Amino acid sequence: MLRKIFILTLFAALLVGCAPASISTPTTVPVSTVASTIEVPTVAPTPITLTDGLGRQVKLDAPAQRVVSLAPSNTEILFAIGAGGQVVGRDEFSDFPEQAKGLASVGGSMGQYSTESIVALKPDLVLAAEINTPELVKQLEDLGLKVYYLKNPKTIEEMYGNLEIVGQLTGHDVTDLVSSLKARVAAVDEKIATVTEKPAVFYEIDATDASKPYTYGPNTFGDLLITRAGGTNIGGSLKDPYPQISLEQIVTSNPSIIILGDSLYGATPDAVKARAGWASIEAVKNGNIFPFDDNLVSRPGPRLVDGLEQLAKLFHPELFK
Amino acid sequence: MKFRSYLFSLLALVLALTLSLAIGSVFLSPLELWAALTGHGTQTSAAILWSIRLPRTALIALTGMALSGSGAAYQGLFRNPLADPFLIGVASGAGLGAVIAMSVKWPYTFWGLMAIPMSAFVAALLTVLIVYSLARVGKTVPTTNLILAGVAFSSFATSLTSFLMLRSTGEVRRALGWLLGGASQSGWTAILAIAPYLFIGLGILIFSGHAMNLLQFGDDQAQQLGLNVTRAKTILLIASSLATAAAVAFSGIIGFVGLIVPHIMRLWWGADYRRLIPLSIISGATALLISDIIARVVLAPQEIPVGIVTALAGAPFFLWVLRRAKNQGYW
Amino acid sequence: MLKIESLSVNYGSRRVLHDASLDVQSGEVLALIGPNGAGKSTLIRAVSGVIPMQSGHVRTNGDDFNALSPMQRARYIATVPQAVSLPPAYTVWETVLLGRTPYLNFLGQPSQKDEDLARRALDRVSALTLAERRVGELSGGEGQRVLLARALCQSTPILLLDEPTAHLDLQYQVSLLELVRELAHHDGLAVLIALHDLNLAAKYADRIALLVGGEIKASGKPEQVLRPDLIEAAYCLPVRVIKHPFSDIPLVLPESRK
Numbered sequence: 001m002l003r004k005i006f007i008l009t010l011f012a013a014l015l016v017g018c019a020p021a022s023i024s025t026p027t028t029v030p031v032s033t034v035a036s037t038i039e040v041p042t043v044a045p046t047p048i049t050l051t052d053g054l055g056r057q058v059k060l061d062a063p064a065q066r067v068v069s070l071a072p073s074n075t076e077i078l079f080a081i082g083a084g085g086q087v088v089g090r091d092e093f094s095d096f097p098e099q100a101k102g103l104a105s106v107g108g109s110m111g112q113y114s115t116e117s118i119v120a121l122k123p124d125l126v127l128a129a130e131i132n133t134p135e136l137v138k139q140l141e142d143l144g145l146k147v148y149y150l151k152n153p154k155t156i157e158e159m160y161g162n163l164e165i166v167g168q169l170t171g172h173d174v175t176d177l178v179s180s181l182k183a184r185v186a187a188v189d190e191k192i193a194t195v196t197e198k199p200a201v202f203y204e205i206d207a208t209d210a211s212k213p214y215t216y217g218p219n220t221f222g223d224l225l226i227t228r229a230g231g232t233n234i235g236g237s238l239k240d241p242y243p244q245i246s247l248e249q250i251v252t253s254n255p256s257i258i259i260l261g262d263s264l265y266g267a268t269p270d271a272v273k274a275r276a277g278w279a280s281i282e283a284v285k286n287g288n289i290f291p292f293d294d295n296l297v298s299r300p301g302p303r304l305v306d307g308l309e310q311l312a313k314l315f316h317p318e319l320f321k
Numbered sequence: 322m323k324f325r326s327y328l329f330s331l332l333a334l335v336l337a338l339t340l341s342l343a344i345g346s347v348f349l350s351p352l353e354l355w356a357a358l359t360g361h362g363t364q365t366s367a368a369i370l371w372s373i374r375l376p377r378t379a380l381i382a383l384t385g386m387a388l389s390g391s392g393a394a395y396q397g398l399f400r401n402p403l404a405d406p407f408l409i410g411v412a413s414g415a416g417l418g419a420v421i422a423m424s425v426k427w428p429y430t431f432w433g434l435m436a437i438p439m440s441a442f443v444a445a446l447l448t449v450l451i452v453y454s455l456a457r458v459g460k461t462v463p464t465t466n467l468i469l470a471g472v473a474f475s476s477f478a479t480s481l482t483s484f485l486m487l488r489s490t491g492e493v494r495r496a497l498g499w500l501l502g503g504a505s506q507s508g509w510t511a512i513l514a515i516a517p518y519l520f521i522g523l524g525i526l527i528f529s530g531h532a533m534n535l536l537q538f539g540d541d542q543a544q545q546l547g548l549n550v551t552r553a554k555t556i557l558l559i560a561s562s563l564a565t566a567a568a569v570a571f572s573g574i575i576g577f578v579g580l581i582v583p584h585i586m587r588l589w590w591g592a593d594y595r596r597l598i599p600l601s602i603i604s605g606a607t608a609l610l611i612s613d614i615i616a617r618v619v620l621a622p623q624e625i626p627v628g629i630v631t632a633l634a635g636a637p638f639f640l641w642v643l644r645r646a647k648n649q650g651y652w
Numbered sequence: 653m654l655k656i657e658s659l660s661v662n663y664g665s666r667r668v669l670h671d672a673s674l675d676v677q678s679g680e681v682l683a684l685i686g687p688n689g690a691g692k693s694t695l696i697r698a699v700s701g702v703i704p705m706q707s708g709h710v711r712t713n714g715d716d717f718n719a720l721s722p723m724q725r726a727r728y729i730a731t732v733p734q735a736v737s738l739p740p741a742y743t744v745w746e747t748v749l750l751g752r753t754p755y756l757n758f759l760g761q762p763s764q765k766d767e768d769l770a771r772r773a774l775d776r777v778s779a780l781t782l783a784e785r786r787v788g789e790l791s792g793g794e795g796q797r798v799l800l801a802r803a804l805c806q807s808t809p810i811l812l813l814d815e816p817t818a819h820l821d822l823q824y825q826v827s828l829l830e831l832v833r834e835l836a837h838h839d840g841l842a843v844l845i846a847l848h849d850l851n852l853a854a855k856y857a858d859r860i861a862l863l864v865g866g867e868i869k870a871s872g873k874p875e876q877v878l879r880p881d882l883i884e885a886a887y888c889l890p891v892r893v894i895k896h897p898f899s900d901i902p903l904v905l906p907e908s909r910k
Contacts, residue, residue: 054429092623105623111498112624114617116346116373133495134427138434143372240488400739460704531760535750537739541702545733546806547726547754592741595760 053151063171064125071129076301083170201231202255229311263291337610387568389605391561392579405580409471413478418444445566501626515567522564530595577635659708683857730803740788751805773804
């Protein structure tokens with residue numbers, strides 16, 4: 001009996017002992033300049049009313065100065081439009097740009113965020129994305145926080161729309177940014193319009209099971225960008241957005257280019273060449289296997305344009321000397 | 322002292338409750354807690370306490386109670402030490418219901434947000450109904466049949482769930498998060514929603530100790546001693562299923578608590594179900610509260626789903642308990 | 653008293669008990685004998701209500717048992733089952749107290765009276781010293797005595813026993829049967845006991861019923877039922893029946909097969 005009490009007390013003491021030590025206190029990092037984005041003067045404060053992606057009315061008295069981003073795409077958008085200095089916290093996976101890493105993390109893996117950390121940061125706006133659940137939005141709303149749920153764009157043009165929205169929320173004029181993005185996209189479109197042959201492309205998302213790797217199916221940005229960049233996505237004829245494609249189908253479609261979206265997880269062209277049954281594929285024979293940063297295609301932010309440009313360069317190098 | 326077991330368990334519960342309210346991104350000492358509770362604390366501590374920690378602590382405690390209480394009931398009902406509240410497929414059924422609901426884009430309204438928990442709840446109860454009907458033979462419900470039907474239905478529901486998750490990869494993260502367990506919706510809404518079912522279910526179980534003792538001697542002896550066996554089993558099944566369904570609706574699938582806590586109670590305090598059930602209920606809350614504290618603390622600010630903590634922490638603890646009980650034949 | 657009228661029981665589509673009729677008077681011991689598979693256990697289980705009957709009635713003083721709830725039935729009939737395994741964690745005391753279930757509320761809290769009755773029952777079967785022991789630690793004989801004590805606690809006018817002496821040492825067989833006879837003759841219970849051993853049946857029963865292939869072939873006083881022709885037909889073995897050298901009861905001596 002005594003032993004049980006002792007064990008319980010010991011356990012409690014241990015818990016209390018490690019609790020404060022292992023919880024980081026949030027810090028804010030001042031962000032002065034962000035190299036690759038355009039500096040825009042902030043506009044005068046006016047009340048902002050918008051309807052978000054869940055149909056909710058979000059009202060701000062003035063542009064948000066303390067934003068917590070719950071998705072990497074949102075973080076990228078915020079920094080790209082020049083609002084990086086207004087971000088006080090971000091989800092665990094926000095790793096671009098470099099300055100974002102220095103901000104306080106509020107969790108996010110396996111869908112679990114630390115609501116306490118979010119509240120402790122005293123944000124005046126929480127920017128959620130489609131990877132966040134409506135339940136989380138409600139939870140934060142119930143805690144008295146202002147949440148804006150930014151729906152995923154389906155096209156690049158819709159992405160510009162999201163830039164505008166975040167610009168309004170944070171008091172930044174995104175006209176110049178959007179114009180420059182449009183110009184870059186137009187440049188690619190112009191060159192691709194002259195293309196007569198669109199190479200078959202296999203985009204690999206995950207090949208843990210090399211006999212049935214995951215690829216982009218229809219209605220994904222991967223598929224969209226591959227097509228716009230002048231390629232033919234062999235996954236586009238499948239039904240699901242993130243289907244597994246059998247090795248047989250890959251061999252039959254015989255892509256001349258393989259894009260390794262899983263290079264961030266260690267996939268290399270040499271490893272692909274060594275795979276059993278892959279030798280007959282055109283792309284393997286001519287060595288056109290390219291590592292690629294999947295974030296440029298999966299995060300619905302301004303870097304989609306970077307993704308488009310890089311893919312176009314890979315598919316039609318002769319047009320982009 | 323006759324009530325020593327209750328005293329100890331309640332003390333442990335109070336300790337766990339206090340710790341759960343105290344620990345988080347900001348540590349609130351008991352004094353600060355008391356101040357915040359009585360309205361004298363700082364604004365931040367009051368906000369954190371009332372809006373975040375109290376509802377979360379309450380939900381976790383209630384869930385732990387439900388899982389352990391019905392776990393003890395299932396072990397008695399099936400006379401099987403491996404029984405837990407999910408034995409006859411309630412977990413897989415609830416999971417299927419939740420994942421089906423997740424494939425629909427519900428409007429962001431009160432009822433829209435209740436769609437998934439309600440779906441899980443209804444699916445859990447439907448599962449019990451289906452399994453019960455499958456297992457029935459004439460007027461009796463043999464326990465072997467229940468287990469077999471439950472396992473069969475479980476496999477079916479789990480594979481269907483996996484298939485649905487694969488087809489709609491956008492929702493996989495959300496589904497996984499739900500399935501791994503955790504208080505996904507804090508706030509008093511969840512508590513108000515499940516409280517009636519919990520209290521009815523657990524209330525029935527608390528008073529069923531005597532019937533459960535009788536059932537341990539087998540259906541024949543129980544009947545010969547005067548118990549209406551089929552009626553008792555049906556009531557017990559309904560009560561535990563209500564409690565389990567309510568627990569699962571908002572907290573997802575949290576394993577091990579319903580299996581281990583009754584065993585530990587049995588080891589410490591004996592096999593009499595009149596005591597075992599209330600003690601399991603109290604200690605279930607304690608166990609889950611502690612698991613939740615660990616889930617919050619270990620990788621802060623990252624929170625692990627509680628279901629993972631219970632599995633990781635529970636298994637070795639259980640093995641330790643088993644070693645001690647090996648020579649006692651306590652089952 | 654116990655009146656069994658034209659009792660028929662099926663297992664699935666197979667009829668295992670045909671039209672069995674028996675009377676057990678208060679104050680008498682009726683032994684049910686017969687080869688394995690004859691239906692002795694089936695009869696006892698059907699009377700105690702744990703298996704359904706196809707047709708027939710079981711009555712006491714006018715009340716038909718099928719009209720009673722299990723609780724009410726348990727106040728009339730107590731059963732000592734055949735060599736069952738008991739959940740090992742319960743103590744003897746807890747087990748015996750369960751016999752008071754028909755008189756307790758649903759919470760199962762025993763009163764002083766219930767505890768006294770339990771204590772007396774344990775004393776009667778000479779198991780009072782075992783009270784705090786766990787049931788899992790008991791020997792076969794001790795377990796049987798505990799079950800009998802539990803049945804006594806039920807304070808019923810009718811007692812059923814299903815081969816209670818099956819695994820007992822000789823001294824325990826005798827003491828149990830002597831107690832059973834005392835319960836009938838002294839306490840006035842109607843006792844129906846299924847027995848394996850024909851000579852024990854002859855010694856301790858007032859009347860015997862012979863059950864073969866689900867049918868009652870004979871019933872009456874021991875000397876009426878323990879006849880060589882009946883026994884030989886039932887067990888397919890030639891026997892000689894003599895009078896016990898020191899008492900009036902018959903003694904069955906099996907002969908070897910020719």
